[in-house]
Amino acid sequence: MKEAVVLQEQYRKIDFLKIKKKQKRIRFVKGMLFLLPSMILFSVFLFYPMARTLYLSFFLTDNSGATTVFVGLDNFKNIFTSPIFLKSLQSTFLFVLYTVPGTIVISLFLAVIANEKLKGISLFRMIFSSTMGISVAAASVFWMFLFHPTMGWFNQLLEAVGLEAIGWLTDPKWALISVSISTIWMNLGFTFLILLGGLQSIDSHLYESAEIDGASYLYKLRRITIPMLSPTLFFVITVSFINAFQTFGQIDMLTRGGPQNETNLLVYSIYQEAFENYQYGTASAQAVVLFVIILLMTLLQFKLGERKVHYQ
Amino acid sequence: MTMSISKKLVFYLLLTVSALLLFAPAIVAFLMSFMSSQDILTGKILPETWTLDNYIKAFERFPLFGYLMNSFIVSLLITLGQLLLSSMAAYAFVFLEFKGRDTLFFIFIATMMIPFEASIIPNFQTIRGLDLLNTYTGLSLPFFAVAFGTFLLRQHFKQIPKELKEASEITGMGDVKFYLTVVLPVAKTSLVTLGVYGFLTSWNMYLWPLLSTTDDTVRTVQIGLKQLQSQEQLNEWGVIMAGGLIVVLPTLILLFLGQKKLQKGLTEGAIK
Numbered sequence: 001m002k003e004a005v006v007l008q009e010q011y012r013k014i015d016f017l018k019i020k021k022k023q024k025r026i027r028f029v030k031g032m033l034f035l036l037p038s039m040i041l042f043s044v045f046l047f048y049p050m051a052r053t054l055y056l057s058f059f060l061t062d063n064s065g066a067t068t069v070f071v072g073l074d075n076f077k078n079i080f081t082s083p084i085f086l087k088s089l090q091s092t093f094l095f096v097l098y099t100v101p102g103t104i105v106i107s108l109f110l111a112v113i114a115n116e117k118l119k120g121i122s123l124f125r126m127i128f129s130s131t132m133g134i135s136v137a138a139a140s141v142f143w144m145f146l147f148h149p150t151m152g153w154f155n156q157l158l159e160a161v162g163l164e165a166i167g168w169l170t171d172p173k174w175a176l177i178s179v180s181i182s183t184i185w186m187n188l189g190f191t192f193l194i195l196l197g198g199l200q201s202i203d204s205h206l207y208e209s210a211e212i213d214g215a216s217y218l219y220k221l222r223r224i225t226i227p228m229l230s231p232t233l234f235f236v237i238t239v240s241f242i243n244a245f246q247t248f249g250q251i252d253m254l255t256r257g258g259p260q261n262e263t264n265l266l267v268y269s270i271y272q273e274a275f276e277n278y279q280y281g282t283a284s285a286q287a288v289v290l291f292v293i294i295l296l297m298t299l300l301q302f303k304l305g306e307r308k309v310h311y312q
Numbered sequence: 313m314t315m316s317i318s319k320k321l322v323f324y325l326l327l328t329v330s331a332l333l334l335f336a337p338a339i340v341a342f343l344m345s346f347m348s349s350q351d352i353l354t355g356k357i358l359p360e361t362w363t364l365d366n367y368i369k370a371f372e373r374f375p376l377f378g379y380l381m382n383s384f385i386v387s388l389l390i391t392l393g394q395l396l397l398s399s400m401a402a403y404a405f406v407f408l409e410f411k412g413r414d415t416l417f418f419i420f421i422a423t424m425m426i427p428f429e430a431s432i433i434p435n436f437q438t439i440r441g442l443d444l445l446n447t448y449t450g451l452s453l454p455f456f457a458v459a460f461g462t463f464l465l466r467q468h469f470k471q472i473p474k475e476l477k478e479a480s481e482i483t484g485m486g487d488v489k490f491y492l493t494v495v496l497p498v499a500k501t502s503l504v505t506l507g508v509y510g511f512l513t514s515w516n517m518y519l520w521p522l523l524s525t526t527d528d529t530v531r532t533v534q535i536g537l538k539q540l541q542s543q544e545q546l547n548e549w550g551v552i553m554a555g556g557l558i559v560v561l562p563t564l565i566l567l568f569l570g571q572k573k574l575q576k577g578l579t580e581g582a583i584k
Contacts, residue, residue: 024410024411027408027409027410028411028412030487031404031409031410031413034401034404034487034491035401035404037396037397038397038398038401038456038462039416039419039457041453041456041457042419042457045454046423046457047423048434048438049431049432049434049435050430050431053430065433065437109330113323113326113330114327116315116323118320118323118324118327121327124330125571127331127334127335128330128331130334130335130338130564130568131334132512133512133563134560135537135563136516137516137534137535137538138534138537138556138557138559138560141537141555142338142341143337144541145344145549145552145553146340151352151549185334188334189567193574194575194579197575197576197578200575201579232579245427246428246429248429248518249518249519252518252522252538253541267519270430270432271519274432274433275436280433287429287431287432288430291426291427295425
């Protein structure tokens with residue numbers, strides 16, 4: 001009798017476990033079904049291409065991109081001894097150096113002055129964020145005119161004050177700077193919007209109590225605004241860095257990498273190597289370099305921003 | 313908080329000067345698009361006579377209307393795809409508990425480390441291999457899945473009380489029904505934010521449309537503008553500017569309408 005009861009109990013336990021297991025499986029299938037569309041697309045258009053790029057970087061290819069000869073690390077050796085690619089890397093880093101601080105400082109200034117409660121402030125906010133709605137192609141067209149050697153406003157202005165005209169996009173000394181200026185303008189809208197959002201989420205009590213203590217405007221800016229804004233600032237800086245490394249459109253529209261490869265930024269160099277010279281192997285090696293740079297930037301963001309950025 | 317009048321004046325001065333400087337390139341383009349080519353060549357700042365000729369020419373010489381439609385279709389497809397996929401993924405991460413969820417979440421984070429620009433070569437080959445070059449599908453499909461959208465929606469889904477989910481389970485409501493009838497309506501604002509952002513970025517895409525289209529039937533307006541710029545004579549700046557303004561008008565309107573939501577939504581998605 002006793003044994004029978006025990007047995008029954010065991011059966012019940014097994015049943016219970018079975019049901020629990022089944023439920024677990026159902027929950028797993030359900031979760032996967034909700035995530036499947038994203039996972040498939042990530043695999044096809046992100047993970048597979050990344051692996052494939054790495055694979056291609058070890059091969060020579062024919063014109064259609066099919067692999068022909070395994071060459072090991074030769075593609076990497078080639079690009080790192082190629083003066084054109086090294087120039088491209090140098091230009092890319094200079095471009096990042098010009099555009100990131102410029103974008104951050106100007107948009108921070110704009111966000112701070114647009115954060116005041118004044119009549120008509122929403123109009124100013126709209127104007128400041130407007131470049132976010134202006135595409136790279138359109139912005140390039142606008143700036144192309146401003147940079148125009150004879151009709152452009154910059155040279156007209158120089159002429160008016162009696163200075164010599166500058167070949168903004170054709171002079172190797174100026175081209176990268178000109179492209180950087182127009183890029184800063186293109187980035188301002190987005191950066192401004194994020195920073196303004198960050199400013200508005202700062203607790204106003206902090207300012208009120210500082211005011212009671214008689215703190216000056218600049219003191220409040222330095223001691224409350226900037227520290228409280230640091231997570232947002234950090235995010236914007238990282239995003240700007242990554243965007244700068246991925247710049248393509250304005251190069252294609254304004255300079256096509258010239259003059260003398262001065263503005264041949266990394267992504268433009270990859271594009272040319274792959275889709276104009278059909279050198280998919282070396283182009284892939286360059287893409288791997290780009291990937292490593294972005295990877296390091298993102299890891300740095302997670303590492304440094306760990307305390308500030310919560311994902312779970 | 314009250315401000316003294318002099319302080320207010322300083323702020324208004326700073327705001328106005330900044331706004332003028334910032335908006336100058338767009339204003340110049342706007343004015344030029346209404347100028348005759350003679351006005352442009354003589355370096356006028358304001359048009360002597362306002363004319364719509366440049367706009368008429370831009371539409372006549374280029375299939376601009378078709379380009380606009382293409383951009384509209386592609387952007388709409390991407391926006392809808394992103395909303396659907398991101399909301400489904402965010403739902404799984406917030407409301408479903410299953411083995412491997414954290415690993416999958418980590419994979420989503422990892423996707424942010426892979427720049428699309430670094431994987432264009434295989435992507436081009438894939439789309440070509442699937443015979444999807446010069447199709448709306450080929451233009452939009454690679455952008456349906458976005459980690460950013462998933463994170464943004466996840467933040468908002470998390471604010472929905474867990475009790476609602478428990479109650480729905482007791483009444484025997486399935487997950488699909490709960491997702492469709494409770495979660496999506498409640499999170500409407502954040503869906504709109506993501507939608508506006510998705511539309512803006514897809515409308516402004518440049519590199520991928522350049523690679524994946526070779527004929528006019530599906531070409532987007534950004535690439536059309538590149539064509540316009542490279543084919544026009546240099547003294548036809550008015551036509552080019554008119555083209556540029558047509559390209560930015562839809563996104564500027566969308567941005568102005570959704571600016572407040574965008575600012576709030578993006579900050580939350582980015583920082584929290």
